[in-house]
Amino acid sequence: EVQLVESxxxxxxxxxxxxxxxxxxxxxxxxxxxxxxxxxxxxxLEWVSGISWNSGRIGYADSVKGRFTISRDNAKxxxxxxxxxxxxxxxxxxxxxxxxxAARGYFDYWGQGNLVTVSS
Amino acid sequence: SYVLTQPPSVSxxxxxxxxxxxGGNNIGSKIVHWYQQKPGQAPVLVVYDDxxxxxxxxxxxxxxxxxxxxxxxxxxxxxxxxADYYCQVWDSTSDHYVFGTGTKVTVL
Numbered sequence: 001e002v003q004l005v006e007s008x009x010x011x012x013x014x015x016x017x018x019x020x021x022x023x024x025x026x027x028x029x030x031x032x033x034x035x036x037x038x039x040x041x042x043x044x045l046e047w048v049s050g051i052s053w054n055s056g057r058i059g060y061a062d063s064v065k066g067r068f069t070i071s072r073d074n075a076k077x078x079x080x081x082x083x084x085x086x087x088x089x090x091x092x093x094x095x096x097x098x099x100x101x102a103a104r105g106y107f108d109y110w111g112q113g114n115l116v117t118v119s120s
Numbered sequence: 121s122y123v124l125t126q127p128p129s130v131s132x133x134x135x136x137x138x139x140x141x142x143g144g145n146n147i148g149s150k151i152v153h154w155y156q157q158k159p160g161q162a163p164v165l166v167v168y169d170d171x172x173x174x175x176x177x178x179x180x181x182x183x184x185x186x187x188x189x190x191x192x193x194x195x196x197x198x199x200x201x202x203a204d205y206y207c208q209v210w211d212s213t214s215d216h217y218v219f220g221t222g223t224k225v226t227v228l
Contacts, residue, residue, distance in 0.1 A: 045155070047218070105153070108174065
């Protein structure tokens with residue numbers, strides 16, 4: 001059974017940093033691209049960032065480019081996102097999601113999400 | 121950036137058919153995927169590659185895509201289908217993944 005479990009969220013002040021982690025199990029982690037998708041309270045889904053199986057291809061939404069850094073450790077079956085210079089508008093539930101085998105496709109498994117609140 | 125527009129809400133009686141549209145410029149040239157999200161839960165993929173269903177998704181869920189509109193159709197709607205639904209594409213111009221604005225389906 002595919003499982004994705006996010007951790008590392010919490011309350012942080014504007015301008016500070018936070019690192020989210022996603023522990024994956026139930027599939028061959030290094031065969032799949034992985035992504036972060038967020039959802040602000042009461043709002044829709046927003047793709048944040050994605051990373052290919054070998055970290056050779058990385059992408060960011062314009063809203064986070066230059067502030068967020070995605071990475072992965074295939075030996076640990078883990079995905080990360082380092083979030084710097086956090087803003088109030090980054091407040092959201094952050095989901096870890098597995099990318100489809102077909103490149104640039106869909107997200108076939110999702111974690112339960114981890115809440116990040118940016119507030120003073 | 122590429123924009124996907126969905127109606128904010130759709131209401132349907134049990135047993136009837138719900139159609140959720142996703143509008144985008146020449147969306148028919150892109151590949152569309154659909155997600156269902158129930159309150160307090162993570163999204164679930166219900167249709168991928170315009171019209172395919174993942175295993176475990178009922179045949180009542182179907183998709184189509186042509187011109188400037190993609191459509192998710194839910195036949196014989198049940199109370200358990202009440203949820204938010206999002207369309208999604210990959211935009212080659214920006215190399216970004218784009219979600220639609222979301223549609224809340226209410227079963228009367």
